[in-house]
Amino acid sequence: MSVLALGAGCTDLKPLQAEVDSLKSQVAALKGDVDGAKKAADDASRSASSASQTATGAQNTANQALSAAQASQQCCDATNEKIDRMFQKSMSK
Template sequence: MDEIRSMAREAKGAADRAERTAKRAESRATEAQRQAEQALTAANAAQACCTANTEKLNRMFKKSMSK
């Protein structure tokens, strides 16, 4: 009977460790998702800036060519 209790305690300990590991992994995944969303936001802003600059340069070029 003691052997069964010991095995049960070991199994419980292993399950508890697995749960803690899973919670840490979930937390890290959540943080990675947050950082990815920030990177996407920054990339979209940079793209919008580049697009605006390209449009401005094109207008300036067309204006200079029409003179």
């Protein structure tokens, strides 16, 4: 009787083994999905970092252009003041 029970027990393991094999396949597929998602996230992070560096460079260039424009405007203002003073002197003579 115990031999029959042992034989029946072995037969019941085959469906379980099939389920275990199926679960292993699913886990392997999920691992691939997770690895792909991690790579995509890493790529996005690198792209964001690069974009941030580019934006910082653009801001620095804009700041330099603003500084140059302000200096140029000061020069123009000074030249206009000189011309105005010379004109007023010539008119007062």
